Amino acid sequence: MREWLINRLQIPQRAVLNRKIPKKAFFTQADLSASEKEMFISRIEGIYLLSVMNQQSMNIPIFQDDEFNYAEVVWIYVELRTVKNINRIIGAVHKSIPNPVVLIMSSSEGHILLSTSHKRLNKNDKTKVVVEQPTSTDWFNPNEGRTVYSNLLNSLVVSNLSFENLYSIYEDIQQWIKCEEVIRLVGKIPTSKDKREEVINTLNNVQKNFKDVEQLQLEQKGQVDFGEKMELHMKIKRQEQQINLHLQQIRELC
Template identity: 45%
Template structure:
């Protein structure tokens, strides 16, 4: 885990027994089965807070962020990566960075957690961001640039929320890598890149829906109209990818 460059005072490296989580979190039988069958081990890597790195807590009506925790999850196989990430975020009320490890690869995941306005002892978890699995030790790769952008020395340290959201936004840029085979660490263009990536994702979803509708249609003329709409979306995606490459140069 050296590529994360944790400040020494934040490092914990302690195993978390699964039974401890089972007793503290209201997991369903399906979620317990997921832990048993898919997860080899869970470890608390690091805690970033006011004591460990002079990081001010952030309390508002919406957020209750006292610390950022880094959790290492050793997986048995690739199955249900998204479901595992969602369940792990549920297990910890604090903002968490998940390092999901399989063999020599890792995936990273974050999710903002907001105060439940109906029960302030609970949190509402946003849709998690989950990267693809990648080799974390390879130098001079786009993923190495991504890792470099989320080290503690590069992140905002105004307060706990600022640090976590900064890291979260960098992970939102990860789809840039499979699309362009590069990664931009230019903070000034990050929001623009995220907006383009969101637009590409929406068009990819639209193409999937159009293809499903095309299969259901019998009339040739309707199929051709859907085909033209698909081509229009594909053209828009290619234009957006070209724009992304320009922002990365």
């Protein structure tokens, strides 16, 4: 699978390493808890450094400002024994590496998920980073041809990404990974970067509407007054109408 993905995403050979990393190397790089270390040992079969993209290997300028210092983008491939506690494992891997990571998790069933997480400089200590909430896809079969997920992988082919600097290439990858939720909602994905930004903005509205519906449903469940229940019911319906409107907008953009 590793070699297949390297070829599928057309990672330039000069940036490919594809070598195994000892699990213990992650224990010394980050302040992992005892339970996180146990997860590495029991849930992970193997960890591989697929690629290091930097100025030397890719001729992409580094990016540095008050918030970010991106000198390398690393691609990590993790073979899992089980997908149990997957979100904690994803978070632990991102936390273990100071550079921005394109993380590929592989299940024993041959499915993969992709994850990214921007890393900002710690304002109090510029030698440390603050890891943002990871952005991840759902599990999917990368070998299924002529599917929407095949289109997602096409978008992630390295030559299709932004080469302005190392931040822009990583942000480009993360934005496509965000679009995976659109696949789950409408079965499509944007066909261009121009439409992608508008799709993601509309997706953010959908996510807010879903959260509002969940909150209103909780309030309705605890409400005993019939009139108040009906008022909450109507508010839920209005939010659902907004969701359907936004989803139709996304369909048209894709």
